[in-house]
Amino acid sequence: RKEVEQDPGPFNVPEGATVAFNCTYSNSASQSFFWYRQDCRKEPKLLMSVYSSGNEDGRFTAQLNRASQYISLLIRDSKLSDSATYLCVVIYTGGGNKLTFGTGTQLKVEL
């Protein structure tokens, strides 16, 4: 079983739609959680951190459920420019600053 699992997609949605991505992690010693965005053939870039209380940044909302070891990302009012791969990332306690990535979920926003 992979440490961090995501549905690879692709998710094809119309512009303006709301889309949700899920991620599960296997190590209960997981300490910190993030969503990264990666455009085609580019490097990953931090989209947002994920806090236990949930957090929002504009059209993006991240949620964490430690009991279920589950992380989510909600994108409202999708834009064409949101098309990218969204990577779920976990840092484990005692793991230094090592990032453990999921496979990534591909999003395609269409007209």
Next chain:
Amino acid sequence: DAGVTQSPTHLIKTRGQHVTLRCSPISGHKSVSWYQQVLGQGPQFIFQYYEKEERGRGNFPDRFSARQFPNYSSELNVNALLLGDSALYLCASSDPGQGFLAEAFFGQGTRLTVV
């Protein structure tokens, strides 16, 4: 300000050869990590260096090695290349002085093709 820079951007090597990839972190960042990303997968952790010392190693064979220099730049070396080593190699720098969970900034990567 310059971000994380990696060189070369693209590389084609033959099986059995060795390769050296280079990374310059953001100015002031003392921690450098290396990741391998094969097509269709998320990046996989290879090494982390901080203050010129190895602080973490992923599940990669001994053919993979790295080092960090006094100016905090880093090299990743891969010996006896295999076809399966074809991937995008990413370098990330961070500033632990900003806190334990300082944001990692990635370079544009080196795309290695082994033929």
